[in-house]
Amino acid sequence: MSLAPRLDLRQSQSLVMTPQLQQAIKLLTLSNLEIEGFIAEEVERNPLLEATQTDEVVKPERPEREEPAAADELVTGTAAADPLDIDYATESHQQDSVADGGGGFDGAITGSGGAAPEDGPDLDSFADTSLSLADHLLAQAGPAVAAADLFIAQHLIDQIDDAGYLTGSTLDIASRLGVAQMRVEAVLATIQTFDPTGVGARDLAECLTLQAKEADRYDPCMAKLIANLDLLARGDVARLRRLCNVDDEDMADMIRELRGYDPKPGCRYGGEASRAVVPDVFVRSVGQGWAIEVNGATLPRVLVNRRYHAQLAHGPQDKASKAWLSDCLASATWLVKALDQRQRTIVRVATEIVKQQEGFFRHGVSQLKPMTLRQIADAIEMHESTVSRVTSNKYLSCARGMFELKYFFTSAIQATDGGDAVSAQAVKSAIRALIAGEGAAILSDDTLVEQLQARGFDIARRTVAKYREALGIGSSVQRRRARTLGGG
Numbered sequence: 506m507s508l509a510p511r512l513d514l515r516q517s518q519s520l521v522m523t524p525q526l527q528q529a530i531k532l533l534t535l536s537n538l539e540i541e542g543f544i545a546e547e548v549e550r551n552p553l554l555e556a557t558q559t560d561e562v563v564k565p566e567r568p569e570r571e572e573p574a575a576a577d578e579l580v581t582g583t584a585a586a587d588p589l590d591i592d593y594a595t596e597s598h599q600q601d602s603v604a605d606g607g608g609g610f611d612g613a614i615t616g617s618g619g620a621a622p623e624d625g626p627d628l629d630s631f632a633d634t635s636l637s638l639a640d641h642l643l644a645q646a647g648p649a650v651a652a653a654d655l656f657i658a659q660h661l662i663d664q665i666d667d668a669g670y671l672t673g674s675t676l677d678i679a680s681r682l683g684v685a686q687m688r689v690e691a692v693l694a695t696i697q698t699f700d701p702t703g704v705g706a707r708d709l710a711e712c713l714t715l716q717a718k719e720a721d722r723y724d725p726c727m728a729k730l731i732a733n734l735d736l737l738a739r740g741d742v743a744r745l746r747r748l749c750n751v752d753d754e755d756m757a758d759m760i761r762e763l764r765g766y767d768p769k770p771g772c773r774y775g776g777e778a779s780r781a782v783v784p785d786v787f788v789r790s791v792g793q794g795w796a797i798e799v800n801g802a803t804l805p806r807v808l809v810n811r812r813y814h815a816q817l818a819h820g821p822q823d824k825a826s827k828a829w830l831s832d833c834l835a836s837a838t839w840l841v842k843a844l845d846q847r848q849r850t851i852v853r854v855a856t857e858i859v860k861q862q863e864g865f866f867r868h869g870v871s872q873l874k875p876m877t878l879r880q881i882a883d884a885i886e887m888h889e890s891t892v893s894r895v896t897s898n899k900y901l902s903c904a905r906g907m908f909e910l911k912y913f914f915t916s917a918i919q920a921t922d923g924g925d926a927v928s929a930q931a932v933k934s935a936i937r938a939l940i941a942g943e944g945a946a947i948l949s950d951d952t953l954v955e956q957l958q959a960r961g962f963d964i965a966r967r968t969v970a971k972y973r974e975a976l977g978i979g980s981s982v983q984r985r986r987a988r989t990l991g992g993g
Contacts, residue, residue, distance in 0.1 A: 533894035556805035638774040669771025701770035740986025784902035875917030
């Protein structure tokens with residue numbers, strides 16, 4: 506073997522992740538509202554881009570498949586957005602033509618730019634225009650707090666969360682502001698007199714205490730009850746009665762009074778402006794099939810201003826200006842193609858979801874089938890990672906409500922008769938319905954298992970308990986105690 510230095514030529518293939526390609530892949534995971542913000546930034550940065558709202562519905566066709574193109578060609582504008590379909594882990598990518606975006610089944614499929622159907626939800630009705638809790642408290646602090654202590658009040662109010670609780674300790678706040686803790690405590694005591702009653706409390710017991718004092722119901726017995734909220738949560742009424750030294754009638758009256766208090770007084774006011782959930786895809790019934798369209802109301806139409814590019818290109822330029830103009834054109838062309846591919850990919854995935862879950866759209870959650878990302882990926886000939894990106898942070902609106910695309914992917918529960926498996930969501934819906942109609946006889950998990958198996962669900966007790974907890978429903982013991990305390 507020769508040890509002398511030499512030069513060798515080797516030929517190999519590798520996936521080159523250009524910044525533009527990485528950004529194009531990231532676009533798949535963004536919702537329409539996030540895309541709108543991204544486009545606004547790009548339009549401000551790139552003078553060759555124009556964004557206009559449009560109600561036009563672009564109907565994707567299904568022409569012949571094109572030959573796959575190199576990853577870098579996306580940037581130059583010579584390729585379809587096939588490189589978006591990439592698996593980071595294996596560095597292999599499934600080629601999917603941009604032309605494969607459409608294709609319907611038993612109905613019309615529409616693509617990007619579609620406006621919401623006329624009978625769609627009125628999204629503006631969900632906007633929160635109420636006064637924020639912080640603004641409400643600051644308005645009260647002006648006349649109630651001494652001018653020298655207003656900066657302490659403002660800092661304390663900043664530390665109050667949307668539920669109305671103080672999140673920081675007075676010692677830390679005093680240390681941060683360089684004032685005595687007693688001074689901070691005094692300002693906090695003033696804030697705790699503000700509306701809503703109970704605001705500024707450091708825990709639930711203090712919040713309820715403030716409300717009991719305001720209602721003139723804070724006697725030693727009520728103080729004892731509030732100090733032992735853990736016993737009340739466990740339903741240990743007998744022990745509470747002994748600790749409070751009251752009879753059954755007084756105890757019931759105290760519990761009823763306590764239940765009338767608000768454990769989250771700040772929630773009646775708006776916190777930070779809430780982000781409305783806006784659907785990215787609309788699904789509606791058309792004859793015997795379905796019409797699927799991307800919500801164009803939140804998605805501007807992006808165009809490349811080639812006339813302005815021609816004007817700049819024919820003007821006097823140095824080498825740096827010419828390179829900058831070329832970069833702007835390449836970036837603008839890439840963005841238009843990447844957004845078009847994103848819309849078509851979303852429509853393809855949503856189309857297949859509706860096709861696989863047609864029973865749900867026609868009959869409800871009881872007909873929701875178990876489904877995986879791989880099933881959709883195999884059906885539309887894309888990589889599983891692409892389907893995962895498309896279904897992230899996307900919402901679908903249909904006659905049955907608004908659902909995250911991830912909602913339709915559920916695990917399977919086998920049928921007792923050996924028939925088709927059912928989805929976990931269908932089982933959860935059945936559990937919720939059984940508990941809602943249990944009446945006076947509280948159903949244990951074992952009883953729920955028996956009734957579910959009678960309906961054809963082959964399910965174990967631990968699975969029932971897990972699904973029940975996921976639904977936020979307590980155990981049979983907890984439900985029985987809650988009914989006892991509620992007098993029902």
